[in-house]
Amino acid sequence: MRESSFPPGTQELSVEKQKARDLRHSSWWKKKVSSGTCFYCKKTFSPEDLTMDHLIPVSRGGKSEKMNLVPACKECNNKKKYLLPGEWEEYLDRILHS
Ligand SMILES: [Zn+2]
Numbered sequence: 001m002r003e004s005s006f007p008p009g010t011q012e013l014s015v016e017k018q019k020a021r022d023l024r025h026s027s028w029w030k031k032k033v034s035s036g037t038c039f040y041c042k043k044t045f046s047p048e049d050l051t052m053d054h055l056i057p058v059s060r061g062g063k064s065e066k067m068n069l070v071p072a073c074k075e076c077n078n079k080k081k082y083l084l085p086g087e088w089e090e091y092l093d094r095i096l097h098s
Contacts, residue, residue, distance in 0.1 A: 009061075019064035024052050032071055039070035040080075041095045051077045 023029050033047040053072035056062030072080070079091050 013058055016058045016062070016064045020052060020054070020058075020069065023064060023066070023069060028066060029069075037071065038073040038076055040072055040076040040092060043073065045073050049073060053077055053080065 029052065030047075033050045036044045036047055036050065038045060038050065039053070050071040050073060053070050053076075054062045054064070055068050055070055058064070062068050076095075080088055083091060
């Protein structure tokens with residue numbers, strides 16, 4: 001009964017974030033960033049310049065699963081954070097077609 005009065009997902013959120021942190025040290029992730037390609041802009045970076053990004057953000061119910069985690073360069077990661085969903089799609093459109 002108590003659980004239903006908690007803000008939904010608070011516990012899950014920290015669990016998913018911890019899972020992401022663990023996966024960042026996995027060989028699966030190291031292999032993924034070793035190509036150095038940003039999932040969004042397709043530009044090449046050095047692996048340490050790529051960050052782990054959730055395709056579906058954890059705050060919107062995304063999980064820290066391999067299929068939901070992609071390498072993103074800092075620029076794309078920042079853009080995704082600060083742009084509105086519509087603006088983000090415009091940004092993607094622009095970088096992929098320029
Ligand atoms: Zn990028």
